[in-house]
Amino acid sequence: MNALFLKDLAKKTHRGLRGRVEKGKAGGGLCYGYRVVKKTDSGGEPIRGDREIVPEQAEVVRRIFHEFASGKSPKAIAADLNKDGIPGPLGRAWGDTSIRGHASRGTGILNNELYTGVLVWNRQRFVKDPSTGKRVSRPNPESEWIRTEVPHLRIADDELWQAAKARQQQIAMLFETTTAGMREARAKRLHAARRPVSLLSGLLSCGCCGGKYGLILRDRFGCLNHHRRGTCNNNRTIVRARIEERVLSGLKDRLVCAESVAEAVRAYAEEMNRLNRERRAQAEADRKALEKVERAIAGIIVAIEDGMYQPVMKARAEELERQKAEIMGRMAEAPADVPDVHPNIATIYRIRVVVFTEVLNDPVGGREAAEALCSLVGEVVLSPGSKRGEVIAELRGELLGILDFANPRQDHRIGEVRTKVEASP
Structure with missing residues (x-):
């Protein structure tokens, strides 16, 4: 039931994001060169997905496109941006991968179509890798992509974008054989070694x-x-x-x-195991004390319900509640139990x-x-x-x-x- 609920929720979320993108609003994270526009509707609810250009970052984006199109490598561009003290995405240092990205996935400064005033969504999906249990991205066919014109978010003109694309194609053609061979060899090596x-x-x-x-x-x-x-x-x-x-x-x-080695590890194991014993003894004492306090509180409640209320019961109940809060606080702050260190x-x-x-x-x-x-x-x-x-x-x-x-x-x-x-x- 829970799995079906989550699956249905994911579908509704996907439809909601698609509708937002089709209206020209962002359906994902924040790209370098833009900032979030904070607006609210008539009911005071936030309107999500609106973006606007950050002028100083837009200049950096255009600089990257110009330098790459003129023959400068992503590595050299990143190094010069860092030397000039220009913060990269999320305020971090620039790296060549931040600029180069992955062409087929639309990642990296040079592959982000939003800089041309086109919002592209649903390029990829995330699935769980059965061998590792981790979420991994998988590309969606281009027929499933959602494209929306957003001219107010354009940073690079068509001429600059095409110049960068032309250089990317030149590089790809130049190293096509070498890159394909290295990928094939690497895939075979990793598959064989499984490490x-x-x-x-x-x-x-x-x-x-x-x-x-x-x-x-x-x-x-x-x-x-x-x-x-x-x-x-x-x-x-x-x-x-x-x-x-x-x-x-x-x-x-x-x-x-x-x-x-043997003596050091023996001493370490003895000390760690001693601390473990003390923690477990304290945890057991606290558990028993909490049970006793809760029984006493329950007894007072039963007595009151049976019409045997006495003024002294109020003070006693307050004291028991104080003890209960103290014990629970100590239990919450106690370090998690860890396995004993094996003597060997x-x-x-x-x-x-x-x-x-x-x-x-x-x-x-x-x-x-x-x-x-x-x-x-x-x-x-x-x-x-x-x-x-x-x-x-x-x-x-x-x-x-x-x-x-x-x-x-x-x-x-x-x-x-x-x-x-x-x-x-």
């Missing part, structure tokens, strides 16, 4: 700006804020295989060879680390190994070294911090694995 694009996907960060390190070439990591936005000076890059090797070596050195967790992690290199390239076990690595490493911070091409990698994670538990007086950095890696030219 993330990289073992360290999502774990690498820049020690200079705090942003993400990502694949800027097929097998080389670099700071995305430097290479895509020009907002960071960290130009050091590192080969994927080399940083993966160093991370695994660091984990082995720290989790397999360190003599303090050190051995479990050691075994995982030892077999990493053996299963990473295995189509069946590779994904599990990559997921297990995320449980060991919270973050890998990459910073420039003092030597030319040198990259310093620091491993940070919960278990690495646990190793310091038995030695709290030592330098906090002992929980990190520091390795120096030479970046290949």
